[in-house]
Every structure is written in structure tokens, then in C-alpha cells.
Amino acid sequence: MTITTVIFDFGGVITSSPFEAFNRLEDERGLPRDFVRRVNAADPDHNAWAKFERAEIDAATFDTLFAAEARALGHELEGEAVLAVLAGTVRPAMVAALDTLKARGFTLGCITNNVPSGSMGVVGAGMARSFAKAEEVAAIMARFDHVIESSKVGVRKPDPRIYKMMCDALDVAPAACVYLDDLGINCKPAARLGMHAIKVTSGEQALADLSAVLGVPLAG
Structure with a gap:
């Protein structure tokens, strides 16, 4: 089946991985590496x-x-400290790729596990700083034909229902979709549904793999 649709995760794909920020927090607090992921x-x-x-x-x-x-x-590690470093840095090449794909006629979707945006005032300034570029994120989100946020639909990856929600919303068969995520556990349900799943380890690798699948040059 011809691929018509590309579905992206946000954190760790469009932006740098939050795990890098978690590791820096762990180093600052003298915690074991990947402790946040372990929790x-x-x-x-x-x-x-x-x-x-x-x-x-x-x-x-x-x-x-x-x-x-x-x-x-x-x-000892409070949740507020984790939320304060959650937002990653936007990868400009990934945003440029969205524009290229849109211009080529591809349908774009985004499935993101996120936290309620209105909650940042509850935990204080730390989390507010992590959302300082909210306008930039909103501009990126506007490029997608449909966005599914776990905090709004009450379902999160890797629950298969969230991928089916996207296919239903875009009226597309899974086999016509490519799905990109930085977590293998989130790629597996997409692949089982019939999507072509790409596990993202870096922006450059993701664009190279996506280019190969679509036959569209995407600068890394």
C-alpha cells in the first residue's frame, strides 16, 4: 500500500529526548543514571x-x-523537579521535514504522551520555565492535520487504542502510515497494527530512515 501519512511522536522526535535532561538532573542530584526512567x-x-x-x-x-x-x-526526588526539566529542545531539521512532507502532499499526525498543560502553575516556576517556548510548540503543532494528546483523551502509548484513534481521525489504514517514536515499546503496537515503525535514536537517523521509506529527500 502507498504510504500517505506520517505520524510523529513529539518529545524525543520533534524535540531532543527528555531522557537527556533526566540524566542531567540525576547527575546534579547524585542519583544513579536512569533513575527517573526506573521510577x-x-x-x-x-x-x-x-x-x-x-x-x-x-x-x-x-x-x-x-x-x-x-x-x-x-x-529522594520530588516530582516537580522532573517536570521542570521535561521540555526538550526543538530540532529545526525535524520541523523543516514537516514542511517538506506537507508540501509533498503527505498527511501529518502527532501522537504524544504529555501532561496537562494547565498544571504548570500548580507546581511552581520550575515547570513554567519548561513551557517557556509554548508559542513555538503551538506553531509546530499547527503543522499537523491531527494531534492526539494523552492528557486530553485519557489514553497513553503504548495502548493500541491511541494509534487506532489516529487512523480513525485521519480516515487512513495503518498500512498507509509511517510512525516515528523514540521508544521501542511505543513503536511495537504501531507495527503490530501494520504501520511502518521507525525507532528514533537521533534526528539525523530518523530523517535518513524516513527518507528511505518515503523516497523523499529530507535534510538531516
Whole structure:
């Protein structure tokens, strides 16, 4: 089937990976490398991170629950500190690729696991700084034909339902889609549905792989 649609994750694809910021936070606090990921991997469907991305709890509750989960794993780390470093740096080449694909007639979608945007005032200035470029993000989001945010629909990746929601919204078969995500666990459900999944390890690699699949030159 001809590919007509490209669906992107946001954090770690359009922007740099938040894991890099988590590692810097861990270094600053003297915590083990990848400790934040370890906390978020424990009970992944029902922990504080999962609940927050589904908008089942507010930021203040996340701050408290995450701290308790971190403490249970042997270290002190408040949830607010994690949220404060969450936003990544936009990759200009990825944004340029969106414009190129749009000009070539491709349909563009974005599926993002995110947190409620109105919560930043609850946890204070740290998280507010992480959303300082909200206008820039909004301009990027406007390039997509459809955006699905976990915090708005109450479903998060890798739940297969969220990929089906996108296909339904765009009226497209999974086999006509390419899906890009920086997490393999999120690529697998897309691939099982029939999408061509690309695991993103860097902006350059993602654009090279996408170019090869689509036959469209995309500068890295």
C-alpha cells in the first residue's frame, strides 16, 4: 500500500529526548543514571507518571506520588523537579521535514504522551520555565492535520487504542502510515497494527530512515 501519512511522536522526535535532561538532573542530584526512567518503569500502567499523562491526577498529586515512588526505590526526588526539566529542545531539521512532507502532499499526525498543560502553575516556576517556548510548540503543532494528546483523551502509548484513534481521525489504514517514536515499546503496537515503525535514536537517523521509506529527500 502507498504510504500517505506520517505520524510523529513529539518529545524525543520533534524535540531532543527528555531522557537527556533526566540524566542531567540525576547527575546534579547524585542519583544513579536512569533513575527517573526506573521510577517510571515500575508499575508502568498505574504509577504517578502514567496517571498524570492520562490526566487522572493533578501536578501537586504527581509531585507527591512520584516522590513516594522514588523513596520506595531508595532515593529522594520530588516530582516537580522532573517536570521542570521535561521540555526538550526543538530540532529545526525535524520541523523543516514537516514542511517538506506537507508540501509533498503527505498527511501529518502527532501522537504524544504529555501532561496537562494547565498544571504548570500548580507546581511552581520550575515547570513554567519548561513551557517557556509554548508559542513555538503551538506553531509546530499547527503543522499537523491531527494531534492526539494523552492528557486530553485519557489514553497513553503504548495502548493500541491511541494509534487506532489516529487512523480513525485521519480516515487512513495503518498500512498507509509511517510512525516515528523514540521508544521501542511505543513503536511495537504501531507495527503490530501494520504501520511502518521507525525507532528514533537521533534526528539525523530518523530523517535518513524516513527518507528511505518515503523516497523523499529530507535534510538531516
